[in-house]
Amino acid sequence: MTHARSNAKVSSSSTTTVTNNGSKKSSTSNKRTYQVDSPVTVRANDSENQVPQEKSPSFYLLPQLLQSDEQQQQQSSSSIAVRQTRSKIRKQLPFNTIDEENDEMVNQKSLQNEKHQYSPTSQLIFDSTKSPPGQKPRIILKIRLNPCKDNQEQTSPTKELANEITEALGTVKLANDIKHIEDSKSISSRIIPFTRNKRIQSATNVPLRKIHGAPLRGQFLHAPDIKINDVDNSNEIILNQSSPQPFPLASIAEKLPTKQIENIIDDVTNNDNDLGFLRRSKRRVKLIKYKTAMNFDSFIEQECEDGLEIRTTTDKGRGIFSTKKFYRGDYIVEYAGDLISYQQAKQRELTYGLNCRIGCYMYYFKHGEKVYCVDATDETNRLGRLINHSRKGCNCQAKVLVIKDQPRLILIASRDINVGEELLYDYGERRKDILDSFPWLNE
Numbered sequence: 001m002t003h004a005r006s007n008a009k010v011s012s013s014s015t016t017t018v019t020n021n022g023s024k025k026s027s028t029s030n031k032r033t034y035q036v037d038s039p040v041t042v043r044a045n046d047s048e049n050q051v052p053q054e055k056s057p058s059f060y061l062l063p064q065l066l067q068s069d070e071q072q073q074q075q076s077s078s079s080i081a082v083r084q085t086r087s088k089i090r091k092q093l094p095f096n097t098i099d100e101e102n103d104e105m106v107n108q109k110s111l112q113n114e115k116h117q118y119s120p121t122s123q124l125i126f127d128s129t130k131s132p133p134g135q136k137p138r139i140i141l142k143i144r145l146n147p148c149k150d151n152q153e154q155t156s157p158t159k160e161l162a163n164e165i166t167e168a169l170g171t172v173k174l175a176n177d178i179k180h181i182e183d184s185k186s187i188s189s190r191i192i193p194f195t196r197n198k199r200i201q202s203a204t205n206v207p208l209r210k211i212h213g214a215p216l217r218g219q220f221l222h223a224p225d226i227k228i229n230d231v232d233n234s235n236e237i238i239l240n241q242s243s244p245q246p247f248p249l250a251s252i253a254e255k256l257p258t259k260q261i262e263n264i265i266d267d268v269t270n271n272d273n274d275l276g277f278l279r280r281s282k283r284r285v286k287l288i289k290y291k292t293a294m295n296f297d298s299f300i301e302q303e304c305e306d307g308l309e310i311r312t313t314t315d316k317g318r319g320i321f322s323t324k325k326f327y328r329g330d331y332i333v334e335y336a337g338d339l340i341s342y343q344q345a346k347q348r349e350l351t352y353g354l355n356c357r358i359g360c361y362m363y364y365f366k367h368g369e370k371v372y373c374v375d376a377t378d379e380t381n382r383l384g385r386l387i388n389h390s391r392k393g394c395n396c397q398a399k400v401l402v403i404k405d406q407p408r409l410i411l412i413a414s415r416d417i418n419v420g421e422e423l424l425y426d427y428g429e430r431r432k433d434i435l436d437s438f439p440w441l442n443e
């Protein structure tokens with residue numbers, strides 16, 4: 001980002017609140033309240049119309065996904081094939097998945113009433129098991145609902161959920177074979193990566209869109225701002241010899257460490273002295289391959305800017321403020337703009353430099369061996385470009401995420417952020433002459 005030019009500051013002392021465009025407000029109508037308290041597992045038969053017991057997480061068989069023994073064996077011998085199959089299936093699901101790499105497909109469904117009194121969440125675990133000889137292999141979609149706090153307005157989630165899945169996938173059959181309950185529990189208890197108080201970020205206002213040909217409902221995209229309660233393990237059953245073994249990858253997944261690859265990207269200004277008077281911020285961008293990258297992918301693809309609003313500040317022009325609580329590690333917003341090469345950016349800088357009214361919205365970063373720039377100079381309705389700088393009091397951090405081979409810049413929360421706080425990140429400028437000229441960069 002260039003700081004040698006003056007910026008288009010909006011100077012106003014009023015505290016105007018401008019919410020982002022209406023699209024963010026759209027799909028909150030589909031809200032319901034459900035409660036399920038004790039995990040009861042139900043599974044397996046072809047009766048389409050039976051509804052699992054009230055207050056029960058349930059298993060659903062996806063018949064169209066059942067494979068032959070031969071296919072199953074082939075898959076067992078090849079983890080790549082397994083991943084491909086799962087990836088294929090994932091694309092058919094009407095909701096996002098996370099943790100794909102670990103062979104676990106956990107989906108979060110947000111179910112909450114309008115006053116946000118309830119925060120039950122279902123987890124959908126995609127569980128492929130190795131079938132015992134003579135039995136058909138199966139793929140199970142398991143839905144587990146966390147208890148909600150209040151007891152009002154309880155309805156059965158399972159039927160509605162089944163309807164929604166059916167709507168999206170075409171054929172889903174409710175499962176009802178109680179005799180396999182213990183096997184299923186054994187499998188699930190080994191596969192479900194329940195983390196204590198794990199929290200999944202919400203973006204409940206994301207409108208209905210189509211991705212991979214399947215409709216995505218807002219509430220399926222991301223779970224609400226809740227903590228997933230500890231699992232009641234009282235019903236956990238230890239896997240016994242006669243139980244079907246968990247799918248190999250699934251059991252390995254438990255032991256896998258979080259796959260986090262961190263590359264501290266060199267300061268791009270280090271090997272670039274030819275910009276002359278056009279100085280750029282020194283930025284250090286962490287490239288992180290998120291284990292939950294799929295989750296962030298959808299935030300980016302849906303242009304999610306939930307929980308943010310523009311306000312005019314007294315001394316920094318416009319700024320972005322939170323309208324909801326963010327937690328450390330949460331996706332905040334994409335620094336959206338034109339992704340251009342270093343050479344193109346140089347050209348644009350020269351043009352912009354001629355006009356002192358153009359502010360600095362160019363974010364340079366190195367990805368792999370290449371230097372890129374996201375040029376957000378054009379006035380758009382995207383909010384990332386309006387986030388101001390703070391060195392000492394920043395609460396966001398820039399990251400590079402690769403989507404479809406393209407580096408994307410996002411800002412995530414570097415600490416918990418309360419409602420009403422201004423979002424700030426460190427522009428990274430450390431050169432003395434620049435800091436002398438723009439003292440606010442030091443603050």
Ligand SMILES: C[S@@+](CC[C@H](N)C(=O)[O-])C[C@H]1O[C@@H](n2cnc3c(N)ncnc32)[C@H](O)[C@@H]1O
Nearest residue numbers: 007315316317318360361385386387388389440
């Ligand atoms: C990416 S823009 C941020 C949005 C900008 N405030 C606006 O109204 O368009 C960066 C510019 O905002 C201003 N800015 C950002 N952080 C600031 C700070 N801490 N103090 C003063 N000005 C700041 C500077 O003019 C900077 O060049």
